[in-house]
Amino acid sequence: MSEAVDGRPGAASDASANAEKAPVKGPAELVLVSAIARRFYLDGRSKVEIGEEFGLSRFKVARALETARETGIVRIDIRLPTQLDAELSDRLCEAYGLDRAIVVSTPEDPGDTSRQLGAVAADLLGEIVVPGDVLGLAWGRTLQAMGAGLTRLARCTTVQLNGVLSARADSVGSVETVRRAAQLSGGPAYPIYAPLILPDAGTARTLRADPGIAEAFAHFDRLTKAVVAIGGWDGRSSTVYQALTPDKREQYASLGVRAEMSAQLFDADGEQVRTDLDDRVLSISAAQLRRVPEVIAVAGGEHKTEAIGVLLRTGLLSTLVTDSAVARGLLG
Structure with a gap:
């Protein structure tokens, strides 16, 4: 009862x-x-x-x-490898409207940043490049580390996006990175065996007409993915800055230049700054990059935070691989 x-x-x-x-x-x-x-x-x-x-x-x-x-019989933990920061990646992606952001924990030794970012970027390319892609690769120390870290790549066409900085012996690594990527993928390669910055526009026009260089340039409008580096406007952050005369550095700074990417110059608002440098470089243009479906920037180090923020404001980037110190600075 x-x-x-x-x-x-x-x-x-x-x-x-x-x-x-x-x-x-x-x-x-x-x-x-x-x-x-x-x-x-x-x-x-x-x-x-x-x-x-x-x-x-x-x-x-x-x-x-x-x-x-x-009841706790099953507990689900979401864990990434220790060097990846999922929370900062998600916040950065949302804050800047990116398709993808990958934040790597800043190493104790800042000198390891390029190597660590390069290794993660190499894994990313192995993951996202699909057969038939036309992959463009720019130059930078971090991208050189990425090239060295590549272990797999779907069959694709690989194109060099800019010439080399003849004043820097290690810049020939851009050619080697392209050739290594092509060797891994088994696809064709289009390197650029010429300087990035020429003394005048006439010399640049002559070299662009060279059959080998013209063939590489012809692929810029066919790119499906491009990997680029970012530089600030100072001697530490930019190899382009280092390659210019002091007068040119000051001239471009007076025009508001705060960052560069593939020798394309930008002000603090992310607007492109047009200069005579545009006619003197062998490089993909900002307009061509804007037409690429996926542009992946690999850049880190706190000293580059402002420059990375500038390029995020351009709307050119769809993916960013960076370190946690930069991510916090961008979100702060």
Whole structure:
């Protein structure tokens, strides 16, 4: 009788209703739930397969998996490799409207930043490049590290996006990066065996007409993915800055230049600054980059935070690979 529970009429029916809302799981059911969870999460079996084994409907298997999570039998942790910061990646992506942002924890030794970013960028290319892509590669120390870290690449066409800085011996690595990528992918390569910055517009026009260089330039409008570096407007952040005379550096600074990418100059608002340098370089243009479906910038180091912010404001970038110190600066 109902009075046998606590002397109140109807108390038993109340208790029964509560039990239906939150039934206490007995040991047999908990063991069953655990077995179902093990097959689903560890063995990778489908709900249909599990249902057939235990004589349950797909709905009941789904309910058992839900129970496993509710009771703590299954606990789901989302973990990335320690060098990747998922939270900052997500916030950066949302704040700047990027398709993808990958933030790497800033290493204790700042000198390791380029190597670490390059390694992650190499893995990213191995992941996102698909057969038939036309992949453009610019030059930069971080991109050189990326090239060295490449281990796999779908068959694609690889194109060098700018000439080399003849004043820097290590800048020939841009040619080597293109050739290494092509070797891995098994696709054709279009390197540029010429300087990035020429003394005058006439020399630049002559070299652009060279058959080998013209062939590389002809692929700029066919690019499906491009990987670029970012520089600020100072001797530490920009190899282009270092290659110019002091007078030219000051002239461009007076025009508001705060950052550069592939020898294209930009002011603090992300607007392109037109100068005579545009006619003296062998490089993809900002207008051509804007037509590339995916532009991936790989750049880090706190000293580049402002420059990276400038390029994010241009709307040219769809993906950014950077370090956590830069990400915090951009979000701060």
